[in-house]
Amino acid sequence: MNDRIAVIVEHESGRIAPATFEALQCAIEIRRITSSEIICLTVGEKVDELCADVSELSGMPAMGVVIPELHTYNGEAFLRAIIFAAGIVDAGWVCVAGTTQGLDLGPGLAARLGIPCVSAVERVYEKDSKPVFVKKLFNGKVTGEFCIGNHGVVISQPGCFTWEKISTPACRGVDKIRFEPGLLRTRVLGTSLAEPADSGLAEAAVIISAGRGIKRRENLELVSKVAGLFPNSSIAGSRPLCDDGWLPYRLQVGQTGALVAPELYVACGISGAQQHLVGMRGSKFVVAINSDPLAPIFNQADIGIVEDAESFLTDFLRLAMKSDDVAQP
Ligand SMILES: Cc1cc2nc3c(=O)[nH]c(=O)nc-3n(C[C@H](O)[C@H](O)[C@H](O)COP(=O)(O)OP(=O)(O)OC[C@H]3O[C@@H](n4cnc5c(N)ncnc54)[C@H](O)[C@@H]3O)c2cc1C
Structure with missing residues (x-):
């Protein structure tokens, strides 16, 4: 397996979730150690604009994985699509934001790809040319440091990675593939907006x-x-x-x-x-x-x-x- 880093682009109503850029920053910190290439993966029904936006804002290439007639997030379909795309782009690392969606996807991805998973990552540093992931344990009372080798799913803790905006935004290339998820056991029956924040x-x-x-x-x-x-x-x-x-x-x-x-x-x-x-x-x-x-x-x-x-x-x-x-x- 190669060690490209795939960053999962989270989106809602056509907008990229800000936590995506924290996952991206986490990926950049892994890249500093592994020298791997980064690619942004966007899964959904309509991905063209999202891919162009994320590529322009991040300066990284992007790939859209189109699932026809998937109007809303479906974890089962997304999981299958990301596994398919990870194979195409030779991803050895997958970075997701530790949002509800990211936590829904990350561990399943790791299990299906047969690679380790580390969640709630707050910091990354280098030891023996490998990334070490730092996270809080026991409700924040203990700090743990984990080396998971040369491949893995990394779930970034929201609020811990500050996105370093690039100074000269430019789209770095967008690819698109179509994916048929097959028979899904999960059906999204509906979603409703939460009460607006006070x-x-x-x-x-x-x-x-x-x-x-x-x-x-x-x-x-x-x-x-x-x-x-x-x-x-x-x-x-x-x-x-x-x-x-x-x-x-x-x-x-x-x-x-x-x-x-x-x-x-x-x-x-x-x-x-x-x-x-x-x-x-x-x-x-x-x-x-x-x-x-x-x-x-x-x-x-x-x-x-x-x-x-x-x-x-x-x-x-x-x-x-x-x-x-x-x-x-
Ligand atoms: C995906 C995800 C999203 C989450 N989002 C949020 C979020 O938005 N907001 C949020 O708050 N949490 C969120 N959580 C939950 C979060 O992880 C913690 O579980 C939660 O914040 C703990 O709440 P707490 O501090 O009230 O309770 P606890 O962690 O149980 O802490 C209670 C504290 O009270 C202290 N205490 C006990 N008795 C007394 C006493 N008599 N007098 C004074 N102090 C006492 C204890 O020492 C302890 O420190 C999220 C979790 C996940 C997994």
Whole structure:
């Protein structure tokens, strides 16, 4: 097997998903070590413009894999198409973004291609002329380094690779092949748009954000009261709270939620998983309250408070109610 690097172009409604460029940057970092060529693979019903766009923006050649009458993403069809195209372009490496779609495809691709898979990759460096992939383990408390040899599927962690825009964009050649996926067991019955992100959250100057560490649903009232002390504020939360129905999804911060950039972000009982950090990275000042002194969120915090979130918020509220001098952001 050759060692060309195929980057899977994720797209939605005719637009390239930004995470694709992070996967591309990850591929560029592998190329620095292996000197392999990069090719962008776009699968779908209509791929011409997407291929031209990705080639122009990245300066890499692109190949479109057309699946006739495939109106929406179908993991089974995409998997078969990518395996087919990977054979044609002699891909030894496949880079995908760690989005819902990328996580759907990556491990299956590796299994079907018979190559290793490394997910949640945050950094790549060289050792003995081979790429080493760095990722977080145990909810961010441990960093692991993995060498997977000369071939593999690499899933880049969203928010970890910064795309280095090329200065002179130019299309570097586009090929197109047609692929018939055959009988599919997966049928997409329908898709619907999620609730739009809460504009209040995107514009809030202060966000008091709750995680599983607040322990009880009733404590959200406490979180709301603390938020209420600040003008232009909002409450928000981590994904488990939304999954459990404690908060609406429009208030979820993170990779699959809202990206926020407040003056002050207070993380209450949030561990600091990468998927959450991606969403709050733009915050100007971060206060983290967590009972575990080793919680990864403290690596992102300007002020860390090692305490039970409920007790701290209760005391803070009581003190604030006594004083008229609540800090204005
Ligand atoms: C594809 C994908 C997308 C995802 N997208 C998102 C996303 O958009 N947003 C998101 O948030 N997550 C997302 N996740 C989930 C993410 O990986 C984490 O599981 C999630 O962020 C953890 O939420 P948490 O910090 O509230 O809970 P936990 O990880 O369970 O952490 C709870 C924290 O509370 C602390 N704690 C416990 N008791 C107390 C106490 N009494 N007082 C104070 N602290 C206490 C603990 O020490 C711990 O650090 C995604 C995951 C995947 C796979």
